[in-house]
Amino acid sequence: MASPDIDVRYVADLARLNLSDAEAATFQKQLSDILGYVAQLEKVDVSSVAAFSGPVVNNLRPDVLGESLPVEVALSNAPQQENNLIVVPKMIE
Amino acid sequence: MAEYEAVIGLEVHVQLKTNTKMFCSCKNEFGGAPNSHVCPVCLGMPGVLPTPNEEAIIKTILTGEMLECQIAPRCKFDRKNYFYPDMPKNYQISQYDEPLCANGAVTLNLLAFPKDVQNDPKVNFDKKIRLERIHLEEDVAKSFHYDGASGIDFNRAGTPLMEIVSKADIATPEEAFAYLTALKQILIYGGVSDADMEKGQMRCDVNVSIRPKGQKEYGTKVEIKNLNSISAVRKSLHYEILRQTADVEAGVPIIQQTRRWDDGRGETFMMRTKEKAHDYRYFPDPDLLPLNTEEGLHQTAKSRLPELPAAKKSRLVADYAVTEYQASVLASEVALANYFEKAAANAKNKSAVANFLLNDYFATGGDIENIPVNPEFFSELSNLVEEGKINTKQAKEVFPKMVAENKAPSVLVKELGLSQITDTAALEALCDQAIAANPRSVADFKAGKTNAVNALKGQVMKLSKGQANPQVVGDILLKKLSA
Amino acid sequence: MSSPLYTESVASLRRKLAAKEITAVDVADQLLARIEQADGKLNAYNFKPDAAKVRAAAQAADLSKPLGGVPIAIKDVINVQGDPCTCSSKILQGYTAPYDATVIKKLREAGAVLVGRTNMDEFAMGSSTENSSWGVTRNPWDTDRIPGGSSGGSAAVVGGHEAFAALGSDTGGSIRQPAALCGCVGLKPTYGRVSRYGLVAFASSLDQIGPFTKTVEDAALLMEVISGHDPKDNTSVNRPVPKYTDALKQDLRGMKLGVPKEYFISGIDPEVEAATKAAIEHFAKQGAEIVDISLPHTEYACAVYYIIAPAEASANLARFEGVRYGNRVKNPKDILDLYRSTREQGFGPEVKRRIILGTYVLSSGYYDAYYNRAQKVRQLIKRDFEQAFTKCDAILTPTSPTAAFKVGEKTSDPLQMYLADIFTIAVNLAGVCGISIPCGFTKSKLPIGLQIIGAQWGEENVLRAAHGYEQTTEWHKELPGI
Structure with a gap:
């Protein structure tokens, strides 16, 4: 954690975000500051601590059919659709 | 010239037979008009939350039990992050470091192998293929590709999907065939899935590499996709092993890649080389609390454990005095074994019923799912022979009519005027x-x-x-x- | 001269409606007029209420229900079927919610009249409501200043009397901090108390919906309506909902209130510190017992938060890419361009910053150093609270280190902005509950908030303490200039 060596462009690509050069430069500086700040966690002795996790609770859904949306409602927000399918530029395998 | 051996591992995705999807109560059904089984949850609308399907978890644990796995005491879900239009949230709810089931094995059997090697003395028919893990996740949507565009149907998105990962224990294409056949058999036995590869209910990715016999290190592995049947898996492996061997022999290095099987041409084609490793950024899904499998879920799964093929075979031999071979064939399909047990219930000679079913019935070209005959007629027919009322030859005359008309053999004997002279x-x-x-x-x-x-x-x-x-x-x- | 109807509390409105002194339509009309008069200055509503719809709903309201005829504003992050839900982001332009959030169903069942959608920091990321595609919301006490955030719109409409009550969401202080800065009451319930179904997720393990009100009694009334187990939210807890208003019947005598030394550190504004200390003394005078406690890992709360919240957000916000809903960039070259350009144009800088930060801390090779370590320190923070609550019933702290700052004052330095939440963040990390109530004003007449923190499911103690203080002070009766 010591070196806040974030590669903003690489990470933005993982997150599917285009960045302008100016944005990338600003973020590089700001995120390095923030990572420098969070580096203080290194001081905490966590050797005998389990990571936080929600309580173990069996909140399960019984396998019973519920209502689906009518197709026209399901697709009403789609920016592009055809033949009841949501359309995107051709997907690459 | 060095001799080569193949190292094969299979990743099998299995659609679970449930009424509803994994994290919402939309119908889990193959087909249906596009986007007719969708709701805000499985469309990944803003603000929705997943609710886990109890039945899917029980069925996964049941699968683990049937395959001799260790069942995790805690069931935890993780998010696997990657962008793809068939995945509504752009993360898949899956299981990363704590799969529901670990280890375990699929034990092969003679009849699971392709017919043409069932007499090959070199084959180890009872080999155990060890499993790495079984985990539960959600399936993605189905896409249709056109010129320059893709259309997405989210009916399948969010349906429960089990991933079964084998260890690299498989050495031949025939073992891969037998592994899938035996696995499918067990999944059907447990009522967990219909496991039909042609319908996409069972999907298989293959990893294969070759190495000189005796070498410890693995060769570079190649992944094969687009395998739509068990025999396609076998064929593609044959092709791929030959291709890799030829390359190695010619001094061409194998590069890590994904290849696509073209069933029509019987060849694999390069899809892509492994550029950079995926960075899926797995982390525990904060929308889903961990579950305790020891509170009921594991118990329920255990209570549903069916008699498995091997046990069924032994029992058929013991209780019905059928031959080992008959028992193997009967036990290979749960529907067949169940039918046989009904058909033989009142028969004096139960092996004779097995013969009628396995030889005479299948010779008519019929299958067991759609057999139109009242099973009791099998007992009746074999008893007529056994009691000397008709002879075997006459029985063969009665049989096709019994199948075609679903008529009682005693009635048919009269209609055909076949009563035997015992005077x-x-x-x-x-x-x-x-x-x-x-x-x-x-x-x-x-x-x-x-x-x-x-x-x-x-x-x-x-x-x-x-x-x-x-x-x-x-x-x-x-x-x-x-x- | 009596004060205008729109300044009434929900409870007093309910009494007047029950006594037929006024009608629900009168209430709606007066509120609509007030919004017309004030919102031009505050810009607190992204969608102002549709007058005809609100009047019709008021007309039809069942006054026998707990919130019958009471207009309530909703933060623009909660889905209301048939309405837009923009999260103050360009990326959700054009989206119409196909379903109701569980809290909306509960409000409807309780007879409430939904009025308008309030402004916020984009996707609830911010402490000033400056990160909004709808422009900045102004503080009703000084329109040169921010209202706090991220639920700045909800705080401003309640503090500025453009609503009788509002719902907001709180991930690191997003209800309590703006409530403090706008001079109203804001409650962040225990994690799992209120269903998150229909709340657009920022950080799933931290988010809770809660009420903004003018009085503590109103907060209790709203909590009775919106709390409870929801099978649609796996993290909502199956536990009976107490009658919170009953908790208000007890005074402060005998209550043990903890004061953590770690919350009175450098960086806290002297006026805020003085007001908080005066409030603590007031509690003592009213018969509460003040005990010193320690929350030693508080100093790490901000660092933990700025790892966990962005990490969860980076996944939660992956669904906004223009495939199924919302804004899609025109003529994308291919699917990758559709994603990258839609998200570039749709998200504001703060959201991008946090997505990148969150993606980074989860990425291969960094998970253990950041995310996993942060979750361990979070466990220590949670333990601190558990130990503290063996010694006291509730904890008193400032809500925010400063009163409302000027618009633009901190926008260039995100880290400084993040530190505005230093006193509220630990409450979310530990999953406990907290309220902010007015406890004074600065010399320039800016409200100061007092935070009262309760244990898990400790809402009754929090409400009792807050009500006991409120009933013996006058701060909540002050009206802003707007």
Whole structure:
């Protein structure tokens, strides 16, 4: 954690975000500051601590059919659709 | 020239048979008009939350139990992050470091292998293929590709999907075939999935590499996709092993890549090389609390454990006195075994019922799912033979009509006028007639050729137009000739 | 001269409606007029209420229900079927919610009249409501200043009397901090108390919906309506909902209130510190017992938060890419361009910053150093609270280190902005509950908030303490200039 060596462009690509050069430069500086700040966690002795996790609770859904949306409602927000399918530029395998 | 061996591992995705999807109550159904089984949750609308399907978790644990896995005491879900239009949230809810089931194995059996190697003495038919893990996740949507565009149907998005990962224990294409066949058999036995590869209910990715025999290190592995049947898996492996061997022999290094199987051409084609490793940024899904499997879920799964093929086979041999081979065939399909048990219930000779079912019925081209015959008719037919009311030959006449018309054999025997002559007086007359007409056979018999009685028996059967009871005829002839 | 109807509390409105002194339509009309008069200055509503719809709903309201005829504003992050839900982001332009959030169903069942959608920091990321595609919301006490955030719109409409009550969401202080800065009451319930179904997720393990009100009694009333187990939210807890208003019947005598030394550190504004200390003394005078406690890992709360919240957000916000809903960039070259350009144009800088930060801390090779370590320190923070609550019933702290700052004052330095939440963040990390109530004003007449923190399911103690203080002070009766 010591070196806040974030590669903003690489990470933005993982997150599917285009960045302008100016944005990338600003973020590089700001995120390095923030990572420098969070580096203080290194001081905490966590050797005998389990990571936080929600309580173990069996909140399960019984396998019973519920209502689906009518197709026209399901697709009403789609920016592009055809033949009841949501359309995107051709997907690459 | 060095000899090469293949190292094969399979990743099998299995669609679970549930009423509803994994994290919402939309219908889990193959087909349906596009985007008709969707709701805000499985469309990944803003603000929605997943609710785990109890049945899917039980079925996954049941699968683990059937495959001798260790079941995790805690069930935790993680998010696997990557962008793809068929995945509504752009993360998949899956299981990363704590799969529901770990280890375990699929034990192969003779009948799981392709027919053409079932007599090959070199094959180890009872090999155990160890499993790495089984985890539960959600399936993605189905996409249709057009010129320049893709259309997405989210009906399948969010349906429960089990991933079963084998260890690299598989050494031949035939073992891969047998692994998938045996696995499919067990999944069907447990009612966990219909596991039909052609319907995409079972999907298989193959990893294969080759190495010189005796070498410890693995070769570079190649992944094969687009395998739509178990035999395609076998064929693609044959092709791929030959291709890799030829490359290595020619000094061409194997590069890590994904190849696509073209079933029509019987070849694999390069899809992509492994550029950079994926960075899926797994982390525990904060929308889903961990579950305790020891509170009920594991118990429920165990209570549903079916009798598995191997156990069923042993029981059929013990309880029905069928042959080992008959038992193996019957146990290979749960529907077949179930039908047989009903068909043989009242039969005096249960092995005879097995014969009628396995030989005569399948010779008609029928299958077990759609068998139209009342199973009790099988018992009735075999008992008619057993009680000497008709003979085997007559039974073969009755059988096709029994199948075609689903009519009771006793009724058919009357309709066909097939009742067997068991009237001793009538048969004695016919025997006398035969003895008189065949002095040569009589002489042979008396000279010690006891087989000669069969010729006389044949004559009597002919004289009776096939209606004589051959057993009774034999007895009478022996009595008369020995007199 | 009596004060205008729109300044009434929900409870007093309910009494007047029950006594037929006024009608629900009168209430709606007066509120609509007030919004017309004030919102031009505050810009607190992204969608102002549709007058005809609100009047019709008021007309039809069942006054026998707990919130019958009471207009309530909703933060623009909660789905209301048939309405837009923009999260103050360009990326959700054009989206119409196909379903109701569980809290909306509950409000409807309780007879409430939904009025308008309030402004916020984009996707609830911010402490000033400056990160909004709808422009900045102004503080009703000084329109040169921010209202706090991220639920700045909800705080401003309640503090500025453009609503009788509002719902907001709180991930690191997004209800309590703006409530403090706008001079109203804001409650962040225990994690799992209120269903998150229909709340657009920022950080799933931290988010809770809660009420903004003018009085503590109103907060209790709203909590009775919106709390409870929801099978649609796996993290909502199946536990009976107490009658919170009953908790208000007890005064402060005998209550043990903890004061953590770690919350009075450098960086806290002297006026805020003085007001908080005066409030603590007031509690003592009213018969509460003040005990010193320690929350030693508080100093790490901000660092933990700025790892966990962005990490969860980076996944939660992956669904906004223009495939199924919302804004899609025109003529993308291919699917990758559709994603990258839609998200580039749709998200504001703060959201991008946090997505990148969150993606980074989860990425291969960094998970253990950041995310996993942060979750361990979070466990220590949670333990601190558990130990503290063995010694006291509730904890008193400032809500925010400063009163409302000027618009633009901190926008260039995100880290400084993040530190505005230093006193509220630990409450979310530990999953406990907290309220902010008015406890004074600065010399320039900016409200100061007092935070009262309760244990898990400790809402009754929090409400009792807050109500006891409120009933013996006058701060909540002050009206802003707007």
